[in-house]
Amino acid sequence: MMDVRALEAFEAAMSCGSMTAAAKQLNIAQPTVTRLVKELEAEVGFDLFHRNGPRITPTDKGLKFHEEARRVLGGLKLIRDRAEAIRSERQEALDIAATPTMAGGLVAPALQLLAEDLPQDVDLQTMTADHVVEALRNRTADLGIAGFPLDATGLVAHVLCESTLVVALSDRAARAYPDGRFPLRDLAGKRLISAGNRYRLRPLIDAAMQAAGIRPSGSITSNSSLNAIMAARAELGVAIIDPVTAYGIPVKGTTILPLDTPIPYLWGLFSDSHRVTTPAQTRFAEMFRQVCADLIPDCRFPNPSENDAIAQTSRMLP
Structure with missing residues (x-):
């Protein structure tokens, strides 16, 4: 199993642009960061950085691996946050993955409607539709919001919306x-x-x-x-x-x-089909539907079990 500290050192080096700055961010010695990154490179079997003295730049494989590392670390953060919420008995957190379009246009108004039901901690991450689906399947997000076409296999649509371009x-x-x-x-x-x-x-x-x-x-x-x-x-x-x-x-x-x-356009709010929906998630789904109805003229809400729109748009996938 990969060393979480090595992943965190790699993430910090990517974010800061140098081993020295990464060490300051993590509050550990610079040689320790360098050693952890080298150990990670040995484990994955390829270079993560090009090195030119103190300067580092990510390799192509390093950039691809960074996306995976971010998702893993995001999942670990989610676990830590949930554990802290259980320990302190505070209201459950809400973790949302959404495309930039959905995050910018619909999420904030839906959160606003939650009012006193808004959880203390909300994490909103923007990503492509494919990565939204992956975040739900990997359980690094509670809810995902994206437009079609997307591969919705194994997902539950809590809100399905249809309008036009x-x-x-x-x-x-x-x-x-x-x-x-x-x-x-x-x-x-x-x-x-x-x-x-x-x-x-x-x-x-x-x-x-x-x-x-x-x-x-x-x-x-x-x-x-x-x-x-x-x-x-x-x-x-x-x-x-x-x-x-x-x-x-x-x-x-x-x-x-x-x-x-x-010209039809469909989008929806989803969760993993094997995951239990919490009251906070259900409440957010209700507010999301209301925001879509209020903001989008002629917005319709087809029943996923009675409408073949998902299957039709999913055929456009490569």
Whole structure:
């Protein structure tokens, strides 16, 4: 079994950028940090850092291993926090893993609605949808929030939400649409701005344009819908984005319009199916559903057992 101290030394060295700074952070001697990292390298069988005198830079394998180490250490922190909560008999903690979109647009309002039921300790970590699922399966998070498609095998959907993609335009550009709706055909000859993940939103957008025979003049892609909104505000094109970012993180100077051709978008709040749901988690799920209903126009809540949306979107996975 790997030495937890070695993992902590590696994490500190990655965060601080040097063995000396890592030693100060951990309050141990610098040679001890160096020894622990070298022992970890010997155990995993590859170099974690490039060394140039006192300077260190992570290797490619070191960067990949860092993601795994962070999850392991996060799980250990969760265990320590839970043990402390049991010892002190304080209210249970709440650990949430969410994509940046969900964390930014929906989590804080849901926590606010908990009011006096808000746990003393809340840990919110942002990550990709795939890592949200992994955090739930590894039990380093109580609840996970992400958009589809995702591999929901072994997960329970406490809240399943469905809406449609929307358009973001600058306020000036939006004046051309006094009826408050953006015709998909108006993308012809304009630059399309969208999130660039080819397994998530973009295939749905491309399919809708292909069905309508529409070809944009160019594109701007980003890994963030918020970046797409900012580009639309600068009048660089037309942004087609998820409704959670659009309504949950409003940007001054932009107008959000529905499309005349609905493009579905689904998201949900999940937990591992083998994990007992606590009262705090159940209460948060209730508040999350309320926030989605309040913030997202036309938000629907399909029953996972009666709706095949999960299966349909999961087919888009590679």
